[in-house]
Amino acid sequence: MTDAINCGLAILILALAAWTIVARDTFSAVVGFVAYGLLLALVWVQLHGVDVALTEAALGSGLTGALLLYAAARLRATEREARAERPGLPTRVAAALVAACVTVALGIAVLALPDPAPTLAPQTAASIATTGVGNPLTAVLVAFRAMDTLLEAIVVLFALIGVWSLAPDRFWGGRPGTLHHSDPDGVLAYFARVLPPIGVVVGVYIFWVGADFPGGKFQGATLLAAMWLLAVIAGLADTPPIGRTWLRAALVAGPVVFLAVGAAGVAFAGAFLGYPDGYAKPLIKVIEWALFPSLALTLALIVAGAPQRSAP
Amino acid sequence: MTTPGGLLLALAVIVPFVGVLAGFTLGGRNAQRVAMVTIVAGLGIAIAVAAAMQRTGGGLVYLLGGWAPPLGIALRADGPALVMMLAVAVVIVGIGVYACADFGTPAGVREARAPLVFWTLLLAIWGALNLVLVSGDLFTLYVALELLTFAAVPLVSLDGKAETLQSALRYLLYALLGSVFYLLGAVLLYGAYGTLDIALLAARIRPGPATLAAAALMTGGLLAKTALVPLHLWLPPAHAGAPAAASAVLSGLVIKGSWFLVVRLWFDVLPGVLTGPSAQLLGALGAAAILLGNVVALRQARLKLLVAYSTVAQIGYLFLMFPLAFGGAALARESALAGGMLQAISHATAKAAMFMAAGLIYKALGHDRIAGLAGVGRALPLCVLTFVLAGVALMGLPPSGAYVAKKLLLGAAAETGQWWWDAVMQAGGLLTASYVVLVLAHALVPGAAAVKPRALVSRLAEAAALALALCSLALGLAAGSAGVPDVLSGALSPAALGGALVLIVGGALVASALADRLPPLPAGGFAAFGRPVRRTTLVVAAALARTDGVLRLWPVAGLSLVALVVAFGAALMARG
Numbered sequence: 001m002t003d004a005i006n007c008g009l010a011i012l013i014l015a016l017a018a019w020t021i022v023a024r025d026t027f028s029a030v031v032g033f034v035a036y037g038l039l040l041a042l043v044w045v046q047l048h049g050v051d052v053a054l055t056e057a058a059l060g061s062g063l064t065g066a067l068l069l070y071a072a073a074r075l076r077a078t079e080r081e082a083r084a085e086r087p088g089l090p091t092r093v094a095a096a097l098v099a100a101c102v103t104v105a106l107g108i109a110v111l112a113l114p115d116p117a118p119t120l121a122p123q124t125a126a127s128i129a130t131t132g133v134g135n136p137l138t139a140v141l142v143a144f145r146a147m148d149t150l151l152e153a154i155v156v157l158f159a160l161i162g163v164w165s166l167a168p169d170r171f172w173g174g175r176p177g178t179l180h181h182s183d184p185d186g187v188l189a190y191f192a193r194v195l196p197p198i199g200v201v202v203g204v205y206i207f208w209v210g211a212d213f214p215g216g217k218f219q220g221a222t223l224l225a226a227m228w229l230l231a232v233i234a235g236l237a238d239t240p241p242i243g244r245t246w247l248r249a250a251l252v253a254g255p256v257v258f259l260a261v262g263a264a265g266v267a268f269a270g271a272f273l274g275y276p277d278g279y280a281k282p283l284i285k286v287i288e289w290a291l292f293p294s295l296a297l298t299l300a301l302i303v304a305g306a307p308q309r310s311a312p
Numbered sequence: 313m314t315t316p317g318g319l320l321l322a323l324a325v326i327v328p329f330v331g332v333l334a335g336f337t338l339g340g341r342n343a344q345r346v347a348m349v350t351i352v353a354g355l356g357i358a359i360a361v362a363a364a365m366q367r368t369g370g371g372l373v374y375l376l377g378g379w380a381p382p383l384g385i386a387l388r389a390d391g392p393a394l395v396m397m398l399a400v401a402v403v404i405v406g407i408g409v410y411a412c413a414d415f416g417t418p419a420g421v422r423e424a425r426a427p428l429v430f431w432t433l434l435l436a437i438w439g440a441l442n443l444v445l446v447s448g449d450l451f452t453l454y455v456a457l458e459l460l461t462f463a464a465v466p467l468v469s470l471d472g473k474a475e476t477l478q479s480a481l482r483y484l485l486y487a488l489l490g491s492v493f494y495l496l497g498a499v500l501l502y503g504a505y506g507t508l509d510i511a512l513l514a515a516r517i518r519p520g521p522a523t524l525a526a527a528a529l530m531t532g533g534l535l536a537k538t539a540l541v542p543l544h545l546w547l548p549p550a551h552a553g554a555p556a557a558a559s560a561v562l563s564g565l566v567i568k569g570s571w572f573l574v575v576r577l578w579f580d581v582l583p584g585v586l587t588g589p590s591a592q593l594l595g596a597l598g599a600a601a602i603l604l605g606n607v608v609a610l611r612q613a614r615l616k617l618l619v620a621y622s623t624v625a626q627i628g629y630l631f632l633m634f635p636l637a638f639g640g641a642a643l644a645r646e647s648a649l650a651g652g653m654l655q656a657i658s659h660a661t662a663k664a665a666m667f668m669a670a671g672l673i674y675k676a677l678g679h680d681r682i683a684g685l686a687g688v689g690r691a692l693p694l695c696v697l698t699f700v701l702a703g704v705a706l707m708g709l710p711p712s713g714a715y716v717a718k719k720l721l722l723g724a725a726a727e728t729g730q731w732w733w734d735a736v737m738q739a740g741g742l743l744t745a746s747y748v749v750l751v752l753a754h755a756l757v758p759g760a761a762a763v764k765p766r767a768l769v770s771r772l773a774e775a776a777a778l779a780l781a782l783c784s785l786a787l788g789l790a791a792g793s794a795g796v797p798d799v800l801s802g803a804l805s806p807a808a809l810g811g812a813l814v815l816i817v818g819g820a821l822v823a824s825a826l827a828d829r830l831p832p833l834p835a836g837g838f839a840a841f842g843r844p845v846r847r848t849t850l851v852v853a854a855a856l857a858r859t860d861g862v863l864r865l866w867p868v869a870g871l872s873l874v875a876l877v878v879a880f881g882a883a884l885m886a887r888g
Contacts (some may be wrong), residue, residue, distance in 0.1 A: 087867040095867070098874040105881055109500055118506025123383050144383045147376045150454045151443070154329055155462055158436055161336065162466040165429040169472065172425040243423060248337045254334060259326065271314070271378035272322045302335035 008044060013039050019282035024083060026072040037061025039287030050135045050214035054206065058222035066226070066303060072151050078108030134212030134282030141216070142284045148272040152260065153255045153291055156298045160251070161294065164242060167306040173243030174311045176304040180235045211285065217292045224293075225300035231303065239304050241311035251301075258287050315362030319448045321387040324357050324397065328439030335432045338422035339431035344416065347431040351408045354438060358401035361487040365394055373448075381509035388511075392653050393445040396572060400441050401656035403564050403664050406780040407434065408768030409681030410668050412555035415772035426470050428786035430558065436463035437561055444569045448816030450498040450508040450581075453573060455495065457537065461487045464566045467558035479549035486536055486546045489873065490570070493533025497526035510580050519585045524884045527582050531594075532877035533579070537570035540631060542872040544624050545864040551620040556671020559616065563623045564664035568656055571630050578634060579649065586638055590883035595635035597876075599736045601628025605865075606743035607856045610750060610827045615670045615680040618747060619663070619705045624707065626659045630742060632733055636721055639728035645725075651720030652789060661784035662705040668700040668777035672769050682751060683829045687759025689752075692769065696755045698777045707819075708741050709812050713787025745819025746826070753823075753831040825849040 013036060020032040037060045077084070081286035087095075124136050124144070131143045141149045167174075182188045198221075207220030229236040231292035240247050261283050275283050331350030335343035364372060374387040389397070411434070415427040440459035447453045461484070469480035502508055504522040519525060539547035551563045578586065605625025612618040633652030637645040672695045673688060674680040689696050708714040720736060725734045824830060824842065826849055862868055 018855040033815070063564050091867045091871065095871050095874070098871065098878050101873060101878045101881075102481060105521070105525050105528075105878075106496075109522040110503075113500075113503045117503060120382055120506060127379075132399060136765050143377060144379050145385055145451075147385050148452055148455055151452075151459060154332070155455065155459050156463040157333075157336070158433070159457060161432055161436075162462055165425065165466040165470070166472075166477070167425060173423060194559065243339070245337070248339060252333045255329075259330065259333075262326075265377065266319065269378065271375060273317065273377040275377070 002046075009039060009043055009046070013043070013202060026075055026079060026082075027069075030065065030068040030072050034061050034065035037065065050218060051135075051216065051219075054215060054219040058219045062226060063222050063299060063302050063303065065151045066229070069268070070303075130280060131275070131284065131311050135210060135214065135216075137214075138216065138284070138288075143275065143280065146258075146262070149253065150258050150273070153258060153295065156302070157251060157255065158294065160298055160302050162301055163306055165306075167308070171307040171310055173241060174307040175241050175309045176239045176301060176307050177232070177306055179238070180233050182233075182235045189234045189236065196227040198232055199223055199230075203227070203296075207288070208290065211281075217288050217295055221295035221299055223294055224296035225303065228296075228300050229303055239301070242301075242307050243311065249296075250297055251294055254291035257290035261287055280311075313373065313380075314378075315368060315370065315371070315373045315377050317361070318372050318387070320357055320364055321372055321374045321389055322376065324354070324361060324442040324446065325387075325828065327353055327357060328435040328442065331435040332432045332439070335435065336428075339428065341417045343423075343428050343431040344412075347408065347435055351405055351437055355401045355405055357399050358366075360816075361389060361586045362394055362398060381449070382507035382512055385448045385452050386509060386511075387449040389446050391595060392572075392575065392649065395653055395657060396445050396568065396579050397442060399447075399660050400565055401440065402783060403439050403560075403660050403780065406661075406783075407557055407560050407564075407668075408663060408777045410560070410773045410776040413773045414557055414671075425472075426555075430470060430555075431466055432464045434561060436567060437467075441565060441569050444572055447776055448510045450501065450510065450513070452508075453576075454491065454498060456646075457491055457570065457573070460566060460569045461491065461537070464562055467562060468554045470555050471553075472559055473553075475549075476553040479546070483546040483550045486543075486869065489870075490533040490536030493529045493536070493873075493877065494573075495533075497528075497530035497533065499888065500526040500529070510576065513581050514584070517581065517584050519884075519887070523585055524881060527577070527585060527884055528578060528877050528881035531574060531880050532873060534570045534574045535876065536873050538567050538574065539624065539628060540597050540627055541604050541624060542597075542863045543667055543869060543876070544601070544605075544627075545866070545869040547624055548617060548620040551617040551623060552614070552666075555614075556667055556674065559667040559671070560664035563667055564660045567627060568625070568660060568673065570658065571627070574631075575649075575652065579637070579645075583638075585884065587884055587887045588638070590880060591635045591638040593879060593883045594631050595733060598628040598631030598634075599733075601625055601631070602736060602740040602743070604856055604860055606740065606747065607853055608745050608860045610743075610823060611853060611857050613683065613829070614680055615673065615685070615751065616667070617664050618751070619670050621749065622666070622744070623663060623704070625740070625744070626663065629655055629737075630659070632721060632737065633724075635730060636724040636728060638732060639724075639730050644724040644727040646828045647720045648724040651717045651724065654713050654717035654720065654787065658705055658717060658784050658787050661712075661780045662702040662712075662789070665698055665777045665781035665784065666702040666706075668773065668780070669695045669702065673699075674775065676769050677693045679693070682754050685751070685754040686757040686831075689756040690758070694774045694778060695769070696752070698774070698781045699755075700748060700752055701778070701781040701785055703744070703751075705781065705787075707748065707815060708746045709815065710808060711788035712785045713791060714784075716788040716791045717806050718796060741815055742818045742822055745815045746822035749816060749819045750823040750827050750831075753820075756765070757831050825851055826853040828853075 016032050016039065022035060023029040023032055023135040035054060035244060041053040041057040041061065044050070044056055053138050121136075127144070128136055128139045131139045133139050203220040203223030206215040206223065207217050208215075210216035210220070228237065232239060262273040265276075268274050268276040328350060331346050335346040338346060361372065372389040376385045376387065379385070396874060411430065415430045416876040428630045432468065438462060439454055440463055443456035444453060444460065447456055465480050465484045465487070468483055469476040499509065500522045501513060504520065504526075505513055505516045507513055507516070538542045551559050602625050605628060606621070606623050609618045609621035609625060611623060630652060633648045633655070635650075637648035661758050670680060673685070673692060675682070676692055677688070703712055707719040718741070721737060723732055725737075825846055863872065
């Protein structure tokens with residue numbers, strides 16, 4: 001039975017991948033991509049990678065999908081021109097040929113991987129007790145490889161600076177995105193009132209259980225960001241002016257707390273990003289609590305885009 | 313195990329990022345003030361790392377969080393990482409001083425867009441580069457590449473014009489394609505060996521399908537980010553369109569990040585699986601870059617584009633060390649590595665200086681058309697001097713760092729009997745000389761009327777550019793005193809001086825054969841004699857320029873990337 005499900009999933013995923021590439025219309029391709037991401041999340045569930053599944057669904061499919069849909073809508077006017085730029089037959093044949101070579105080589109490489117795969121799982125299991133958290137993924141992300149997570153939290157800020165840098169000079173310090181109006185009795189406003197309370201609870205729950213069960217700050221933050229953006233699109237909330245110091249402080253709070261805990265590790269645990277014995281779990285909680293709102297805000301503002309209006 | 317002074321490596325990465333966060337939060341003029349403080353601190357840390365390595369007499373290691381690999385992440389610094397870290401710090405200081413004139417927040421405004429973005433991202437690039445240099449983990453290196461790309465791309469479109477936005481997008485998309493290839497390779501290596509730590513991987517790595525696929529993918533991806541020909545579609549518009557200070561960062565430093573990672577991979581992770589053909593392939597791409605980049609540089613109408621194409625060519629030089637290092641003799645590997653590193657830091661300083669000088673000329677004239685440079689030599693003597701000194705350093709005349717680098721690489725070529733790379737290097741020097749002479753000739757022609765600068769050029773900015781050019785020139789002396797033996801012996805002998813003269817005269821001849829627009833110099837009978845020759849050579853030059861145009865089309869560049877990965881895979885399988 002599970003074999004049948006897996007085979008079905010594999011065929012569907014391949015078909016959707018092909019559709020995403022072949023579709024001539026950007027909008028259809030994006031829809032195919034979002035569906036592809038959701039199916040991929042199911043595959044991760046089948047592989048018992050629930051954390052990865054949540055991330056794929058929230059970030060890979062949800063947030064990226066929203067960005068792509070927005071881009072597709074803005075590209076509609078130039079769609080015809082872009083389609084006319086199709087490369088000639090020789091180029092396409094050559095591309096198919098080299099891509100096939102890479103695919104075959106990758107297939108051989110993956111099949112030649114050692115079985116059972118070399119894994120760090122036993123070492124992770126042996127060391128997880130010192131961190132006090134129950135979810136091995138959280139231990140890897142906030143203890144063993146804390147540096148990577150810290151840098152990821154910083155890189156989303158770089159991305160936000162990059163998005164803001166696209167603003168016209170006169171709107172610098174203003175509000176991102178256009179002002180949205182919608183019918184206060186319409187279906188969008190209705191959803192924007194009903195969904196966020198539920199979405200926020202689910203998002204906080206996903207974050208809250210992350211220390212011991214599948215879930216975590218990135219996935220939870222994405223959900224929170226989505227709920228806020230829904231309210232913005234429905235005209236029930238507005239984006240904040242980007243020049244406000246409180247906004248900047250809220251954006252950097254997560255990485256700053258992470259850095260501060262890391263620096264305290266130099267004094268109390270003998271290493272940057274180290275945790276003193278017995279304090280690991282509370283400190284990890286502090287970092288996660290600080291990162292969660294900063295990440296939600298950063299991700300939401302990345303989607304909201306560059307400032308397009310002056311602040312009042 | 314963590315060594316004494318290891319914490320400095322973490323600081324070298326973290327301090328610039330703390331500067332980004334602080335500058336971003338405080339905003340406005342404070343961003344620049346924070347950047348200045350951070351630059352001083354960062355320079356101090358780089359010097360402290362050098363002192364610590366001198367004391368311990370070896371490399372530094374730092375285990376983050378106290379967790380040892382494979383579970384944790386180690387930061388490591390060796391000789392190459394140290395010299396790059398010092399060079400990056402010096403260039404950042406120069407650019408920081410230079411940029412004060414361009415990126416001040418105007419009076420009466422609390423915060424302006426371009427200054428805030430520039431000062432925060434300058435520090436961001438610095439932290440990311442330091443991480444590339446000291447990280448001992450393939451995934452952390454991926455994060456470092458992402459940090460570097462996201463910090464670098466917005467600098468391209470700082471002026472907000474539509475065409476620079478297009479260049480930035482082109483850069484972003486192609487660089488991300490390269491990242492994906494790198495990440496795919498890293499995943500394969502983890503699947504095969506269960507670790508991402510460079511030292512552990514080097515001990516375990518064996519030739520096999522997964523390893524070879526990973527090596528080909530990672531090399532290809534990194535070459536795309538480094539813009540080695542034929543993967544250079546994004547570089548000329550991005551580097552030429554950015555504001556001068558940003559161009560100096562991008563051209564002098566950012567491309568060295570992914571290049572250094574290729575060096576890390578090939579010298580520290582993959583030596584056990586590399587083959588002769590794969591190293592020759594990498595060198596051949598370098599040779600192609602030298603030929604194409606230099607000739608197309610000669611044919612540019614705008615100074616900043618000329619300098620950008622010169623970078624395309626100089627990237628080629630950086631890859632000549634690979635066939636020399638993996639050509640057999642162990643001794644040659646050391647001198648090839650030393651030569652390559654020296655080449656990289658000479659280029660970092662000289663190219664930054666060149667872009668700064670070009671930027672000042674642009675600012676003063678309001679344009680940077682090479683044919684319109686007449687009279688600039690009199691109006692902006694210091695800028696022209698900087699440009700020429702940087703050019704001399706790139707050509708490899710003594711006592712520049714590139715001269716010593718060339719000697720080391722030529723020695724390695726002789727050691728391993730690969731005369732063809734010797735020929736490539738000599739030709740490259742000649743071609744570099746040609747466009748420097750061309751620009752100088754245009755700048756020294758007296759203008760019809762005296763050039764009146766439209767904008768006042770900051771003395772401080774001029775001094776910063778000149779200082780970096782002098783750094784590059786004096787690098788040979790530093791290398792000489794730092795124990796690279798015999799590098800400067802005979803640098804002033806009649807033979808060496810004659811060689812320099814031949815280079816410059818040869819360069820002038822090459823320029824008059826290949827350049828599109830020649831300065832109005834009284835050439836007399838010589839011109840009549842040379843006209844038929846020039847007709848033929850111009851056809852060749854035009855053909856190369858057309859090749860460049862085709863290679864920089866999206867479909868062709870995308871195809872080249874994947875084809876190159878396949879070619880590297882094949883070359884890695886061909887073991888004798």
